[in-house]
Amino acid sequence: MTSPAIQATLQRLGIPGLFDVHTHFYPEPMGTKVRAVFETAGPLIGRPWPITYRGSDEELVATLTGFGVRRFSQLTYAHKPGMAEFLNDWSAGFAGRFPAALRCGTFFPEPGAADYVVRRLAGGVELWKVHVQVGNFLVTDPLLDPVWGVLAEAGTPIILHAGSGPVATDCTGPGPVAELLRRHPRLPLVIAHLGAPEYADFLAMAEQYEHVRLDTTMAFTDFFAEMGGAFPAEMLPRLTDLGEKVLLGSDFPNIPYDYPHQIEAIEALGLGDDWLRRVLWQNAADLFGAGPDVTAA
Template sequence: MSANVTDTRISSPFPWRGGFFPPILDDPIPGHLEKISDLGIPHLFDIHTHFFPETIMKLIWRWFDNANWAIGYRLPELERVKRLHHNGIKQFTTLNYAHKKNMAKSLNDWTYNNYQNWQGAIPFGTFYPEEGVYSYVKEAVEVYGFLGFKLHCEVSKLNLNDPELSDCFGYLEKKEIPIVIHTGTAPLPGEFTGIQFFKPFIQTYPKIHVIVAHMGAHEISAYASLLDDYQNLALDTTMVFVDFLATGKETDVDAAIPLLERYKDQIYFGSDFPNIPYNLNHPISKIWDLPISDKAKQKILFENGKNRFFK
């Protein structure tokens, strides 16, 4: 890793637990792949990986550069897929999202035309409040065969309670198609992020399958309090149990650990790859080391994803 990347991370507004950023080398942790086999699962399932057209991905990386958030895997697309496999992640999602009108359908078209080149990819689409949104959401499911969708309330300035999206949410609820939603306020709040927007949404669509990104950080406990009442609601671990403190204080993260055991059927492993400022094996090893049962690890790292998309 180049010195300028190191300097960028050191000046990041988000600290590293312990104060020192390790180098981004992506070397295998001793015994890493063996642990997957020892746990009794064939590989890892990552619910939160990003794929964008190259021009858009580079713009996203430039935004992160301006925020002093170093990208650990600034690599060509197929090389990034190899990095996923190298770390034991053999199934992963194709998350992307629109930040303006007349963008979401083209992202869906691009994903459909490319995802089969990415061995292990689970095709996800996106949508945006605009004319024709219901039509292209149906197309993504019924023609493209997409298995899920991604929404980013902060970047898209998207209100989940927008009536323009009600037909889409009703359709996806009926079809049992999951949506990964960035609705929490971490690492930065947005106009329509937070539990105050999410709660009326889930009350309106109580059977919808939703996976809340980053466990809803910075409001993990508030989102977790809904899990008992909404059986199709789940959380993903993306950037929560890591030493890069972009999604909460150390005490907040530690307090969330018991949730992984209690709600092991409703938690998915997520990495946020490739837009992470550390090794991909770091969030995986952190899950290995948590004081939770092997059964919880099996479910979070593989079984919940397999059961959700490959019944």
């Protein structure tokens, strides 16, 4: 599966491909259960959400790379105690099978979390995922405080879904994250979905804190706009100024539209080729490395 429009964009920008920091792969039966939540409009989804891409890990990776994605993540997230290390074992195996994949990990507020996070860092984890809406916990949970301290010291990025989209809970929103950053100002958070729908608050955190970044996952797409999550046009200059802190994300394969639509929507913002070049490739390549057999432009 290819996209002539994406290939033309890559050629114009002079970059070797896309670097997508927000993609999902799951062990079974977790993958089947996650897809069912989306497709039945579960309580944390709130509306029909038909998934466009299906298949084995091998088939999905082939689809993703066919669109020009040269490096990608394989994010999982724990939602109960005792689950994180099972997922971390699986993720390590996935990265072993697919060298273009970032080595990812997750954690949960539970006794011993800091210990296994330290072990996984030593094993090469490059990116963490935390989803407070699904996990139903606050980032300020005391059981997580030693974990945040370890990760602030290590400098390993954490993709954090803390915005209140698609459905708000008592654990979502910018307030707890602002408190977390007051405690750990060097924490390298990557705010998923640009923090939708609380864009202004999360942009302010990226402006204030040196190591806070944002990912574009689903932002600017027609589907997001229909959900009431349209990015305010008046904030685009702030997003332009944060160009070195914005990373491409997609939520592949759990998206209800074709993958190229995300790229087209970002390009349609008209924020300039230098901004686009950084978002689609260079920012993540600088953060994580260009990967095997790829030389950054």
